[in-house]
């Protein structure tokens with residue numbers, strides 16, 4: 290599903306964020322990217338989503354060589370990916386419904402389908418009751434779950450989560466991880482970057498640890514699940 | 515991969531229905547952007563009405579100048595071509611002498627026609643039209659001379675021939691002075707040409723002003739929607755999807771600006787209509803103020819919409835690309 294071969298990433302200004310990364314993540318896997326702040330976790334996710342382009346090496350995502358994806362095709366490429374962020378990045382002037390519906394609106398789904406899928410996604414994160422609320426009226430944990438619903442509402446092949454639990458207390462973090470596990474169980478490939486190593490260990494999934502842009506260890510379950 | 519697979523197993527996946535589906539989606543997204551941008555317009559009424567008013571005034575100014583020019587052209591076209599020389603006769607010349615003079619003059623080779631306006635007729639007409647009837651009562655004698663209107667055989671273009679004719683007429687003993695109507699008409703026409711060019715320059719400048727106003731407004735809107743644009747790009751929004759609501763906003767600004775300009779002109783012509791008619795009556799003319807016709811109204815609206823679209827398009831091209839998800 291995701292394959293890195295000798296991948297390097299230099300940000301303009303000479304900052305080498307990733308050095309010679311080799312990894313293979315199977316379709317349907319759930320993998321944690323661990324490491325200290327500045328280790329290159331976010332950069333790795335950004336390369337997968339073509340938010341940045343890598344400097345050297347080869348990346349294959351969903352059967353596509355990313356070097357060959359032209360800029361004009363990037364939007365279409367991204368429609369198979371769902372995103373989650375630490376700073377949830379909800380649109381505060383839109384209701385929960387409109388926030389979650391965004392990926393479907395972008396894909397041009399019909400109204401009835403949008404309704405159905407948004408409701409299903411919100412039901413999954415137990416927020417159906419807040420469908421007409423605005424993000425500001427929700428607690429931090431609820432906002433995060435709206436972010437989860439938005440990340441999966443268009444049934445992406447890959448879910449990328451960058452520090453999804455950074456602002457949450459341990460119980461809520463754990464719930465969020467369990468939620469990701471559920472999506473993983475229906476076939477979504479899940480990639481989670483987190484510096485919360487204790488929680489990552491407790492999930493007992495495969496862990497890729499980065500240190501200063503290099504892969505330190507491949508822990509946990511081997512590449513196939 | 516799940517998503518892709520599910521799409522491929524859609525039962526109606528024939529080429530034709532796929533095309534129709536794409537067209538429907540395209541239509542749907544246009545409708546969404548159309549309604550969304552209108553909603554944004556209504557959501558911020560004060561700033562949007564101010565912007566639209568500026569656009570409306572910027573459109574109304576050149577449009578009303580053109581309209582004014584149109585009216586002046588219309589008035590002057592009545593005089594054009596039928597150039598005539600007005601001869602004011604000496605006051606001693608009485609009506610019979612004047613008639614004889616006019617008839618002799620009509621036989622001149624260079625003269626096509628002469629018309630005698632007797633002093634009494636002139637006074638009566640003047641009394642009726644000028645509004646000075648009471649003042650004229652005080653005079654015991656008619657102050658007006660007999661007047662002969664001379665229509666030459668040649669038209670305005672033959673300036674030299676007309677000059678010679680006027681010289682010849684002025685030396686005649688019965689003639690006090692000769693006045694050639696077309697002189698000031700030609701001055702007016704060349705003045706109108708200058709005014710016309712000035713209006714073109716002014717319209718261009720005001721058009722650019724509209725572009726700048728719309729462009730800047732859209733630039734601010736893009737800036738204010740930065741988070742939304744980033745998220746949309748992250749979830750696979752194409753450039754055309756993301757720019758669409760901004761282009762529609764430009765359309766709204768241009769269209770509502772055009773409507774405001776139209777209203778301003780319609781109200782102005784309505785206010786001016788009555789006094790213009792009075793003035794025309796004084797000149798014994800049945801001239802009526804030309805308002806904005808249907809065609810010109812459409813042109814005004816079209817220009818507004820076009821400027822709005824172009825202004826927003828420029829802003830979108832310059833500022834939307836720069837926003838990338840982080």
Ligand SMILES: Nc1ncnc2c1ncn2[C@@H]1O[C@H](COP(=O)(O)OP(=O)(O)O)[C@@H](O)[C@H]1O
Pocket residue numbers: 300301302304305306324325326327328329330331332333
């Ligand atoms: N846009 C950028 N421009 C330049 N350097 C960057 C940029 N983003 C990240 N970096 C650098 O790349 C390294 C890895 O950053 P990041 O991937 O964000 O680490 P992490 O997510 O593990 O904290 C850091 O040294 C950071 O300063």
Ligand SMILES: [Mg+2]
Pocket residue numbers: 327330331332451452
């Ligand atoms: Mg990070």
